Amino acid sequence: MKQMNWKELPHAGTxxxxxxxxxxxxxxxxxxxxxxVEENCIQxxxxxxxxxxxxxxxxxxxxxxxxxxxxxxxxxxxxxxxGKKGNKAxxxxxxxx
Amino acid sequence: xxxxQEKPMTLKSLSHKKDNLSGGHRMCSGCGAPTVVRQVxxxxxxxxxxxxxxxxxxxxxxxxxxxxxxxxxxxxxxENAAATASGIETMYRSLRKQGKLKKEMKFIAFGGDGxxxxxxxxxxxxxxxxxxxLLYICYDNGAYMNTGIQRSSAxxxxxxxxxxxxxxxxxxxxxxxxxxxxxxxxxxVAYAAQASPxxxxxxxxxVKKALATNGPAYMGIMAPCNRGWRxxxxxxxxxxxxxxxxxxxPLYEVEGGKWTINYDxxxxxxxxxxxxxxxxxxxxxxxxxxxxxxxxFQKLVDDDWESLQKLAAAFxxx
Ligand SMILES: Cc1ncc(C[n+]2csc(CCOP(=O)(O)OP(=O)(O)O)c2C)c(N)n1
Ligand code: SF4
Ligand code: SF4
Ligand code: SF4
Ligand SMILES: [Mg+2]
Numbered sequence: 382m383k384q385m386n387w388k389e390l391p392h393a394g395t396x397x398x399x400x401x402x403x404x405x406x407x408x409x410x411x412x413x414x415x416x417x418v419e420e421n422c423i424q425x426x427x428x429x430x431x432x433x434x435x436x437x438x439x440x441x442x443x444x445x446x447x448x449x450x451x452x453x454x455x456x457x458x459x460x461x462x463x464g465k466k467g468n469k470a471x472x473x474x475x476x477x478x
Numbered sequence: 479x480x481x482x483q484e485k486p487m488t489l490k491s492l493s494h495k496k497d498n499l500s501g502g503h504r505m506c507s508g509c510g511a512p513t514v515v516r517q518v519x520x521x522x523x524x525x526x527x528x529x530x531x532x533x534x535x536x537x538x539x540x541x542x543x544x545x546x547x548x549x550x551x552x553x554x555x556x557e558n559a560a561a562t563a564s565g566i567e568t569m570y571r572s573l574r575k576q577g578k579l580k581k582e583m584k585f586i587a588f589g590g591d592g593x594x595x596x597x598x599x600x601x602x603x604x605x606x607x608x609x610x611x612l613l614y615i616c617y618d619n620g621a622y623m624n625t626g627i628q629r630s631s632a633x634x635x636x637x638x639x640x641x642x643x644x645x646x647x648x649x650x651x652x653x654x655x656x657x658x659x660x661x662x663x664x665x666x667v668a669y670a671a672q673a674s675p676x677x678x679x680x681x682x683x684x685v686k687k688a689l690a691t692n693g694p695a696y697m698g699i700m701a702p703c704n705r706g707w708r709x710x711x712x713x714x715x716x717x718x719x720x721x722x723x724x725x726x727x728p729l730y731e732v733e734g735g736k737w738t739i740n741y742d743x744x745x746x747x748x749x750x751x752x753x754x755x756x757x758x759x760x761x762x763x764x765x766x767x768x769x770x771x772x773x774x775f776q777k778l779v780d781d782d783w784e785s786l787q788k789l790a791a792a793f794x795x796x
Pocket of ligand 5: 590
């Protein structure tokens with residue numbers, strides 16, 4: 382983002398673009414990456430409600446994958462995923478492998 | 479209170495709503511607080527204005543020129559989120575009276591435990607006493623985390639912090655925490671409650687109730703911090719669940735003087751060691767020679783739980 386000079390800065394330090402933090406990518410923070418194993422997914426959406434980074438993508442009431450631009454790889458989703466018959470639908474893999 | 483009598487919330491139905499906290503904020507990986515905030519915002523149907531005290535949540539969600547908030551949000555200082563929200567709510571009432579604003583709006587103040595139990599306590603107490611139509615939410619991670627884990631009056635006894643470090647002189651924090659939810663209930667507010675993000679339905683139902691009630695409301699919400707608690711990045715929900723299952727953080731609500739325990743683990747109540755053990759800040763409690771400390775911790779939890787049960791029995795639904 383281009384640096385603003387004092388004339389361009391909005392009054393009183395306001396940020397006028399709601400939710401523009403979305404333009405800032407935190408995906409590079411990851412050391413582990415969540416991988417979705419669709420066949421084990423029961424669509425409970427626990428991963429979605431517990432993700433601290435709004436990085437679980439849900440479309441038409443269904444988990445469809447991750448927003449890797451923002452996912453920080455914490456592993457909360459994998460920890461809470463019930464999966465199917467003891468097999469998790471989210472597994473954490475080392476980043477860059 | 480029609481909002482609470484509606485058909486039960488499901489994650490599927492909630493998933494159609496807009497996420498009002500964007501990704502790209504700079505809270506640590508696995509922090510409990512943004513999960514709490516997402517759930518709170520998803521529970522609201524009306525337009526809402528937020529005031530936020532200084533702390534991790536505030537600092538890390540609005541690094542200029544970015545903001546993660548998709549609702550109007552204001553930060554002014556550390557000690558005055560409740561006063562800021564009071565001012566906004568008062569202006570709103572005035573504009574409504576003058577006919578300049580037609581919409582029904584809600585007002586929430588967020589503060590960390592340092593910003594709520596300690597430095598913002600006076601502003602909070604005043605706002606509750608004056609009777610503003612607002613909900614104050616403390617996301618409680620049990621220390622001043624943003625500045626490096628200093629102890630607050632919410633820090634549990636025995637916890638290792640940078641201002642009461644474990645050493646040869648003291649075994650971490652020497653005194654017990656203060657019980658702010660009960661202090662808020664003693665303000666005779668319209669609604670006071672404790673919640674935890676592992677139980678999203680309970681948390682979101684409480685937010686709806688708190689906002690629908692006539693008068694000021696307070697909620698204390700458990701928000702694990704892996705940096706300060708010395709835990710893993712993946713266990714915020716696990717640890718918030720254990721906090722409730724051990725009765726360290728009971729889920730209860732006080733509505734117009736009526737006390738209700740929302741979750742009673744009964745014979746499934748877990749020993750406090752299960753919550754303490756995964757946390758590095760309590761490591762020393764498990765060292766040989768410190769058995770008495772651990773016992774004392776358990777006794778504090780048991781005594782508080784018993785007294786809460788007595789309150790619910792005495793002042794619960796008849
Ligand atoms: C008046 C004042 N004193 C001190 C600070 C420095 N400060 C900024 S954030 C913070 C800690 C906040 O702790 P808490 O409210 O528990 O929130 P957390 O960071 O733990 O989420 C402190 C001490 C400040 N900003 N203003
Ligand atoms: S690893 Fe963490 S940040 Fe990434 S999707 Fe899972 S819960 Fe969200
Ligand atoms: S938590 Fe697991 S099973 Fe549930 S929706 Fe997410 S990936 Fe699927
Ligand atoms: S220090 Fe703790 S509370 Fe602050 S952002 Fe990191 S995990 Fe969250
Ligand atoms: Mg704190």
